[in-house]
Amino acid sequence: MTSKPPAGPGDASAGAASPTGDPWLLTPGPLTTSPTVKQAMLHDFGSRDRGFIEVNRRMRERLVAIAGGEGSHVCVPLQGSGTFVVEAMLGNFVPRDGKLLILINGAYGKRMAKICDYYGRATVIQETPEDVPADPAALDKALAADPAITHVAAVHCETTSGVLNPMAALADIVAKHGRALLIDAMSAFGAIPLDAREVPYDALVASSNKCLEGSPGMGFCIARRTALEAAKGNSPSLSLDLHDQWVAMEKNGQWRFTPPTHCILAFDQALAEFEAEGGVAGRGGRYRANCKILVEGMRALGFKTLLPDALQAPIIVTFHMPSDPHFDFEVFYDSLRRKGYVIYPGKLTVAESFRIGCIGRLGAEEMRGALSAIKNTLAGMGVKTGVPAAA
Ligand SMILES: *Cc1c(COP(=O)(O)O)cnc(C)c1O
Numbered sequence: 110m111t112s113k114p115p116a117g118p119g120d121a122s123a124g125a126a127s128p129t130g131d132p133w134l135l136t137p138g139p140l141t142t143s144p145t146v147k148q149a150m151l152h153d154f155g156s157r158d159r160g161f162i163e164v165n166r167r168m169r170e171r172l173v174a175i176a177g178g179e180g181s182h183v184c185v186p187l188q189g190s191g192t193f194v195v196e197a198m199l200g201n202f203v204p205r206d207g208k209l210l211i212l213i214n215g216a217y218g219k220r221m222a223k224i225c226d227y228y229g230r231a232t233v234i235q236e237t238p239e240d241v242p243a244d245p246a247a248l249d250k251a252l253a254a255d256p257a258i259t260h261v262a263a264v265h266c267e268t269t270s271g272v273l274n275p276m277a278a279l280a281d282i283v284a285k286h287g288r289a290l291l292i293d294a295m296s297a298f299g300a301i302p303l304d305a306r307e308v309p310y311d312a313l314v315a316s317s318n319k320c321l322e323g324s325p326g327m328g329f330c331i332a333r334r335t336a337l338e339a340a341k342g343n344s345p346s347l348s349l350d351l352h353d354q355w356v357a358m359e360k361n362g363q364w365r366f367t368p369p370t371h372c373i374l375a376f377d378q379a380l381a382e383f384e385a386e387g388g389v390a391g392r393g394g395r396y397r398a399n400c401k402i403l404v405e406g407m408r409a410l411g412f413k414t415l416l417p418d419a420l421q422a423p424i425i426v427t428f429h430m431p432s433d434p435h436f437d438f439e440v441f442y443d444s445l446r447r448k449g450y451v452i453y454p455g456k457l458t459v460a461e462s463f464r465i466g467c468i469g470r471l472g473a474e475e476m477r478g479a480l481s482a483i484k485n486t487l488a489g490m491g492v493k494t495g496v497p498a499a500a
Pocket of ligand 1: 137138190191192193195217264266267268293294295296316
């Protein structure tokens with residue numbers, strides 16, 4: 110008796126699937142990786158293996174170079190999803206008697222505030238709506254008014270809406286007041302320029318699986334060496350102690366605890382592909398082209414973006430829900446999934462919405478494929494237009 114294998118997660122037989130048969134991930138992460146990045150994982154390395162230690166060293170060096178931090182900054186990698194390294198950054202750099210001002214305009218800023226609640230760190234919140242960037246002038250005022258604030262935390266691209274925060278202007282204000290800046294650049298690092306030689310910060314965190322297109326599994330912190338040295342003893346957590354992780358890794362090139370070896374091998378390959386694409390300029394260029402195709406195509410179908418183009422980062426785009434009574438998001442989502450494209454629900458409080466990502470190993474062909482799947486799906490649902498209800 111022969112039996113058909115069960116339809117796995119990669120069964121996108123009805124649509125235009127990737128080379129592995131998996132759907133294209135137009136999401137904030139995990140993201141589509143290249144076949145060569147996936148292949149790089151097909152090895153078992155011991156943590157003390159000299160070849161592995163060399164790959165790890167090279168990865169850290171490349172990440173510092175991408176940040177523009179050679180000579181001033183160091184790279185400390187950490188096991189876990191992106192949130193682990195955000196938590197590590199806050200726990201390490203904000204001392205127990207410090208005070209953190211958090212700029213919030215979405216879920217990731219809110220998450221930083223929640224982490225500080227767990228850790229009992231003093232915070233001040235400065236919040237703008239999800240479709241409004243952080244305000245440098247308001248930050249200037251807040252820092253002038255409260256000398257107790259030691260650190261400021263900001264999100265470069267707030268993935269909740271896709272809004273780009275004015276990081277260079279914010280960094281200037283923080284530096285002018287002599288405070289330290291901590292950046293969550295998770296969904297921007299590698300695609301949106303942020304050079305440590307021009308934009309001063311004490312620490313920045315990102316992960317292996319967003320714009321750098323590795324597999325999920327590790328984050329990293331780019332830290333000003335002197336700030337990291339001064340952070341010794343601050344961490345309320347052993348496994349998230351970046352200073353300890355750094356000191357140990359500098360000593361023998363090894364991770365303190367089991368390293369995510371496969372993830373690092375994939376990341377090494379992803380970083381080689383990143384360089385081959387032309388670094389931040391090349392990667393950012395492809396994402397901007399993806400974003401343009403997506404936004405123009407969706408507008409042609411009547412959809413409306415949450416953000417004006419000037420505030421939109423080429424990372425993920427938020428669209429208002431259409432008002433057509435035949436539109437049903439679950440049906441829309443499932444139909445696109447069957448056609449080989451995974452999109453993402455909205456996470457906004459200001460409007461009913463959904464999101465489509467531009468990042469990961471996707472190009473013009475995949476974006477056009479997604480648009481044609483969206484068009485066919487709308488026709489199948491009997492939806493005439495993507496126009497939302499008038500605000
Ligand atoms: C993805 C992301 C994170 C981390 O999320 P994880 O799900 O923990 O990987 C943090 N901040 C921003 C801005 C992100 O986009």
